[in-house]
Every structure is written in structure tokens, then in C-alpha cells.
Amino acid sequence: MSVLQRDPGEQVQVLSEDGRVREGSDLPDLSDEEFVEMYRYMKLARHFDQRAVSLQRQGRMGTYPPLSGQEGAQIASAFALDDEDWLFPSYREHGAALVRGLSLKRTLLYWMGHEAGNAIPEEANIFTVSVPIATQVCHATGAAWASKLQGEEEAFICYFGDGATSEGDFHEGCNFAGVFDTPNVFFCNNNQWAISVPRGRQTASETLAQKAEAYGFEGVQVDGMDPLAVYEVTKRAVEKAKEPEEGELRPTLIEAVQYRFGAHTTADDPSVYREEDEVEKWKAKDPIPRMETFLLENGYLDTEGVESIEESVKEEVAEAIDEAESVSRPEPEEIFKHVYEGMPERLREQAAEFEALRETYGDEAFLEGH
Amino acid sequence: MSQMETRGETQNLTLVQAVRDGLRDEMREDERVLVMGEDVGKNGGVFRATEGLYDEFGGDRVIDTPLAESGIVGTAIGMAAYGMRPVAEMQFMGFIYPAFDQIVSHAARLRTRSRGRFTCPLVVRAPYGGGIRAPEHHSESTEAFFSHYPGLKVVIPSTPYDTKGLLISAIRDPDPVIFLEPKLIYRAFRGEVPDEPYEVPIGEAAVRREGEDVSVFTYGAMTRPTLEAAERLEGEVSVEVVDLRTVSPLDEGTILESFEKTGRAAVVHEAPKTGGLAGEITATIQEEALLYQEAPVKRITGFDTPFPLYALEDYYLPEATRVVEGIREVAEF
Numbered sequence: 093m094s095v096l097q098r099d100p101g102e103q104v105q106v107l108s109e110d111g112r113v114r115e116g117s118d119l120p121d122l123s124d125e126e127f128v129e130m131y132r133y134m135k136l137a138r139h140f141d142q143r144a145v146s147l148q149r150q151g152r153m154g155t156y157p158p159l160s161g162q163e164g165a166q167i168a169s170a171f172a173l174d175d176e177d178w179l180f181p182s183y184r185e186h187g188a189a190l191v192r193g194l195s196l197k198r199t200l201l202y203w204m205g206h207e208a209g210n211a212i213p214e215e216a217n218i219f220t221v222s223v224p225i226a227t228q229v230c231h232a233t234g235a236a237w238a239s240k241l242q243g244e245e246e247a248f249i250c251y252f253g254d255g256a257t258s259e260g261d262f263h264e265g266c267n268f269a270g271v272f273d274t275p276n277v278f279f280c281n282n283n284q285w286a287i288s289v290p291r292g293r294q295t296a297s298e299t300l301a302q303k304a305e306a307y308g309f310e311g312v313q314v315d316g317m318d319p320l321a322v323y324e325v326t327k328r329a330v331e332k333a334k335e336p337e338e339g340e341l342r343p344t345l346i347e348a349v350q351y352r353f354g355a356h357t358t359a360d361d362p363s364v365y366r367e368e369d370e371v372e373k374w375k376a377k378d379p380i381p382r383m384e385t386f387l388l389e390n391g392y393l394d395t396e397g398v399e400s401i402e403e404s405v406k407e408e409v410a411e412a413i414d415e416a417e418s419v420s421r422p423e424p425e426e427i428f429k430h431v432y433e434g435m436p437e438r439l440r441e442q443a444a445e446f447e448a449l450r451e452t453y454g455d456e457a458f459l460e461g462h
Numbered sequence: 463m464s465q466m467e468t469r470g471e472t473q474n475l476t477l478v479q480a481v482r483d484g485l486r487d488e489m490r491e492d493e494r495v496l497v498m499g500e501d502v503g504k505n506g507g508v509f510r511a512t513e514g515l516y517d518e519f520g521g522d523r524v525i526d527t528p529l530a531e532s533g534i535v536g537t538a539i540g541m542a543a544y545g546m547r548p549v550a551e552m553q554f555m556g557f558i559y560p561a562f563d564q565i566v567s568h569a570a571r572l573r574t575r576s577r578g579r580f581t582c583p584l585v586v587r588a589p590y591g592g593g594i595r596a597p598e599h600h601s602e603s604t605e606a607f608f609s610h611y612p613g614l615k616v617v618i619p620s621t622p623y624d625t626k627g628l629l630i631s632a633i634r635d636p637d638p639v640i641f642l643e644p645k646l647i648y649r650a651f652r653g654e655v656p657d658e659p660y661e662v663p664i665g666e667a668a669v670r671r672e673g674e675d676v677s678v679f680t681y682g683a684m685t686r687p688t689l690e691a692a693e694r695l696e697g698e699v700s701v702e703v704v705d706l707r708t709v710s711p712l713d714e715g716t717i718l719e720s721f722e723k724t725g726r727a728a729v730v731h732e733a734p735k736t737g738g739l740a741g742e743i744t745a746t747i748q749e750e751a752l753l754y755q756e757a758p759v760k761r762i763t764g765f766d767t768p769f770p771l772y773a774l775e776d777y778y779l780p781e782a783t784r785v786v787e788g789i790r791e792v793a794e795f
Contacts, residue, residue, distance in 0.1 A: 205775075206773050255529040287500070288503075289529065360508070449783070
């Protein structure tokens with residue numbers, strides 16, 4: 093029986109909180125190198141996140157949404173995708189996007205307010221960041237539907253938080269996916285809080301996974317801070333999206349139960365609405381030490397390996413920050429570009445008028461007082 | 463500044479504090495008034511506009527809702543029709559669009575559709591506009607969407623005094639009001655605000671500075687760079703600055719009175735040019751005061767582009783230099 097066919101309230105786990113393989117659990121089918129690589133990405137995402145928050149505090153970056161605590165869910169689920177699959181992120185999936193080929197530099201540029209940060213390389217199957225809540229659920233369903241109509245075999249994973257399940261667009265996207273049997277994996281990062289509003293104020297449902305029942309497909313709850321369990325569940329969901337069994341619908345709703353250790357964004361102060369001992373309780377489930385213990389105790393990695401990963405991760409992030417910060421302030425003409433395929437006359441006039449003024453007065457006049 | 467006459471005790475408040483003061487006074491005054499939205503309760507709103515209200519009035523009147531704009535406005539319409547006076551907060555105007563259908567298709571038409579049997583005394587509040595280094599979708603200025611729609615009123619204050627008085631008027635108004643708060647000036651300065659509840663009438667503009675040569679019509683956060691531009695032009699061009707305060711319905715009387723005096727006009731807003739309020743004001747002048755007109759009306763606005771990411775937002779927003787240049791063009795025509 094598939095790991096997806098279970099009571100949505102029964103949480104899938106492979107690793108215990110102290111990083112040991114639970115009795116009766118099978119290890120996912122990954123090579124030694126892949127286990128280590130998954131860990132490396134988690135460390136990279138954590139260090140990146142900590143540096144990004146610090147950059148914002150130093151005034152070197154704008155508002156930033158931290159992900160610490162969610163590395164297990166993000167990295168492991170992205171690892172479960174095949175090359176051809178697509179990823180539809182919210183605004184917090186820097187880790188998952190990294191696995192799928194979006195550079196740290198590009199993520200930094202986006203949050204540093206550069207239009208260039210919106211550009212996604214041709215070879216990365218990642219949709220644009222969605223800042224409004226749950227709207228991307230509908231985009232992912234539409235894209236998956238189109239790919240199915242064109243006879244392709246790709247899966248579409250879509251990330252959103254627990255708050256998103258309250259939105260109409262979540263329901264509408266899932267409902268369409270069920271009706272049209274689209275190859276979707278709806279991945280809910282249930283991090284317990286939608287800014288200050290707790291999970292219990294989003295819904296009276298016992299679990300978020302059980303909502304899938306309303307749309308006619310499977311919902312499964314997984315320990316989102318257990319990377320091996322997340323990988324296993326997502327892998328099965330991706331496989332089912334492409335090759336469902338007789339009578340089985342393609343979509344799956346995964347509820348990855350986890351916690352964001354930090355604020356919703358750097359503009360938020362969680363001490364207003366949540367207790368510190370709650371944070372400490374969840375830190376005991378931190379996916380990174382859990383994965384590290386697993387790797388060390390089973391001989392995939394030694395302490396030297398851990399240290400060398402730590403060094404390389406620091407270098408990689410430092411390099412990305414240097415690169416992003418060396419990009420000069422974009423020219424104002426960037427405002428006018430890519431609005432339409434061809435620039436309408438009126439926009440051309442506005443751009444020309446502004447450029448003429450800029451030439452006459454210089455940038456200092458325009459930026460005065462800012 | 464005729465609206466600045468105050469009696470009794472006052473406090474020196476920021477604009478966002480004046481929002482809270484107005485809400486609190488009206489909640490004390492009328493127990494049908496309630497506040498609802500995402501993070502408005504315990505967290506006191508992401509801009510702290512509802513700070514302290516939860517403690518004073520409790521969770522039944524300061525309601526943290528699920529994250530669902532359409533649901534917030536949709537349920538608020540039902541509450542309003544059934545005798546409550548809800549004030550629904552949209553966390554940012556850039557997130558109002560899931561609720562757009564509820565606002566235009568239902569709130570605005572409830573009275574018409576029921577031939578007066580039901581009304582919708584609803585206020586939808588939203589921080590709006592750019593200039594605070596916010597992420598994508600947090601800086602939009604799309605008041606024209608709502609100004610365009612019959613059945614709604616659209617109010618945009620620019621001072622703490624007006625904010626409290628206009629908000630109280632909006633809550634007491636028997637029809638739905640879209641109340642847009644320019645977040646760039648939420649904390650930019652303070653002003654005297656009376657402790658007692660008071661009304662600033664919806665639909666009345668304020669002449670912020672008198673002048674003879676050119677009338678400049680503006681509102682919200684752009685009132686400040688416009689006043690600055692008028693000062694810079696002192697001695698060269700005598701500029702009259704009119705703060706509209708309500709963009710729907712427009713105060714045509716004050717607009718035309720000012721224009722007939724100067725014969726020349728500019729309009730300043732941060733919203734995109736196409737379909738913006740400046741076009742409406744220009745057309746109003748053309749229709750009503752053509753024979754007074756000495757020069758074409760100049761629109762000094764945001765561009766017809768999505769609001770840029772923050773590295774370029776200062777270029778996008780009209781600032782004093784663009785306003786000065788625009789006014790000169792009108793004066794010298």
C-alpha cells in the first residue's frame with residue numbers, strides 16, 4: 093500500500109527527533125551522495141537565511157521572509173522532483189528553488205529590490221514568486237492541466253503555507269485539480285502561524301491534509317522537519333501524478349507539519365503573539381541536527397565532512413552576497429521595460445520625458461529627500 | 463487650514479495613530495462598530511493601526527479573521543446588512559483584489575438591488591501607495607478602480623486631523639466607503655487631533671495653500687511634495703494647492719473655484735497616469751471651465767508600469783522636482 097493511502101491524521105515519519113531511523117521505517121531510495129547532498133543544501137539554506145536576515149538588519153536588503161526550520165520540508169521535497177517537473181513557489185521557498193537551479197544571487201537581488209531578481213533562467217522549471225496568498229495554487233493547476241492536455245508527463249509541485257488553505261484560491265485550485273485530474277502536488281508548509289494568527293484560527297479541521305478529501309484525492313500528513321519522510325512522501329506523490337494506479341486521481345495534498353523559527357518577515361515581531369517556550373519546543377525537532385546525526389551514525393559522513401560542508405556553505409553564501417551587492421543600481425529605464433512586448437507610445441513618451449528631465453537635473457534632484 | 467479649528471483637549475498624533483484614535487472613539491460611541499481583518503487583533507495590525515483595540519474591546523469586536531480578503535469583505539457585507547457597522551481592514555491595498563468582486567458586485571449595489579430594503583454601511587480600510595521599501599504588490603495606488611464604480615465613496619486623507627474626522631464620517635456613512643491610508647506618511651509627521659469624536663465631511667476638498675497663478679490638485683502622500691514644490695517656486699510662480707481628501711465623489715466646486723481664479727492647473731498623484739484621477743479632474747475642467755483656461759492641464763503622476771521593486775521606487779513616485787517642472791510648464795505656456 094502506498095504511503096499516501098493512509099489516514100490523513102496519521103503523520104509519516106522516518107527519523108525520530110534525535111535522528112535515528114524509526115522502527116519499521118524504510119530508508120528512501122537515495123544514494124550515499126544524495127543523502128549528503130540533501131544535508132548540504134539544508135545547511136546552505138540555513139546559513140543563507142541567517143545571512144539574509146542580518147543583511148536586512150544592516151540595511152543592505154529589503155524586507156525578507158526567513159525560512160529557518162523549514163529546510164527539511166523545502167530541500168527534501170524539491171529533491172523528490174524529476175528534472176522535467178515544475179515548481180510553483182510562494183515567497184519563502186528560497187531553499188527549494190535553490191535545489192531546482194535558482195541561484196542565491198538571484199534570490200538576493202529580488203529581495204534587494206532589483207527587477208533582475210525576477211528573471212528566472214530558461215533551464216530552471218520554476219514559476220515566478222507569488223507574494224499574494226494562495227493565488228499560485230490556481231496557476232499550478234492550470235499549468236499542470238495544460239501539460240496533461242499536451243500529452244506531457246510532468247508533475248507540478250506548488251508550495252503554500254497553512255494560512256493559504258483559508259483562501260478561496262486554495263479551494264478553487266484544488267477543486268479544479270480534482271475535477272480535471274491534473275498532475276499536481278500541493279505542498280502545504282504548515283508552519284503553525286500566518287503572521288500572528290495561529291493555525292487554529294485558520295480552520296476548524298483537525299488536519300489540513302484531510303481537506304483533500306473534499307476534492308476527492310489523497311491528503312497525507314508528514315513530519316515536515318523529517319527530511320527523509322518528506323522525501324518519501326513527495327516522491328510517491330510525484331510518481332502518482334505522472335502514473336496513477338487504476339481508479340486513482342493524480343493530485344495529492346501534502347501537509348508538512350513544521351515550524352518557522354523566526355518571524356514571518358523581517359518586518360514582523362513574533363514576540364507579540366507567540367511564546368518563546370513554543371519556539372524552543374519546536375527547535376527540538378530541528379531538521380538539520382536530525383539529518384546530521386543520521387548521516388554521522390550511519391557512516392555517510394564524518395565530522396571532518398561536516399566541517400568541510402560548513403566551510404563551503406559559508407564561502408558560497410559570501411560569494412553570492414558579494415556578487416549581488418556588486419550589481420549597480422538599475423537604470424530607471426528598467427521601470428519601463430517588459431510591460432508589453434512592444435512599448436506603447438504613451439509609455440515611450442513618459443520614459444523620454446523622464447529621461448530628458450533626468451539629463452537636465454541629474455539623479456541627485458530626483459533622489460533628493462529619499 | 464480652515465478645518466484645523468479645534469476645541470477642547472488635543473493630542474499630537476501621527477496619521478496611523480489618528481486611524482486608531484478614530485476607530486476607538488467610534489467603537490466607544492457605537493457598539494455596532496467592529497473591526498475585522500488579518501492581524502488586527504492581538505498583533506494590533508501590521509502597521510499598528512489597531513493597537514490596543516483588542517485589549518479594550520475584546521476578540522468579538524476586534525476580530526482576527528482567517529487570511530481571506532474575499533471572505534473578510536463578504537462576511538462584512540452580511541454583517542452590515544444585518545445591523546452592524548463593520549470596518550474591514552485589507553492589510554495592503556495590493557491585496558484587495560480577491561475582495562474586489564465582493565466590493566463592486568455586492569457592497570456597492572446592495573441598496574440599488576434591494577430598492578432601499580437593505581443598505582451596506584461598510585468601511586474597507588487599506589494602507590496604500592509606495593515609498594516604504596515594501597515588496598512587490600505592497601505599493602499599489604489603484605483608487606481609480608474604486609472611484610470608477612458607482613455606489614462607493616473613496617476617501618484618502620493626508621493629515622492626522624483629517625484622518626480621524628474622515629474615518630468617523632466614513633463609519634457613520636450609510637453607504638460603503640473605501641478608506642485608503644497613505645502609508646508613506648503613516649509616521650512621517652504629527653498633527654493636533656482632538657480627543658473628542660468629530661467629523662470631517664466626505665466629498666469636501668481643502669485649500670492647503672492659496673495662490674494666484676496655478677492651481678495644483680492633489681491628495682494623500684503627494685500633498686507634501688506638492689507643497690514643497692509650491693514653496694520652491696515662491697517668487698516665481700504663485701501656486702494654490704488643493705488637497706482633494708475625497709476622490710469619489712470629487713469636490714467639483716472647490717476645484718472649479720480655484721481653477722477659475724488661476725486659469726491654469728496641474729494634478730499630482732502617484733497612481734499611474736492612464737485612467738487615473740488626474741484625467742477625471744482635467745476633463746472636469748474642460749467641461750466646466752474651458753473659457754477660463756489659459757494653458758493645458760498638466761498631469762504629474764506615476765508611470766503606466768507596474769510599481770517597480772524598491773530600488774527604483776523613488777524614481778517612480780512624483781517628487782518635488784517633477785512637480786516644480788510640471789508647474790513651470792503650465793505657468794509658462
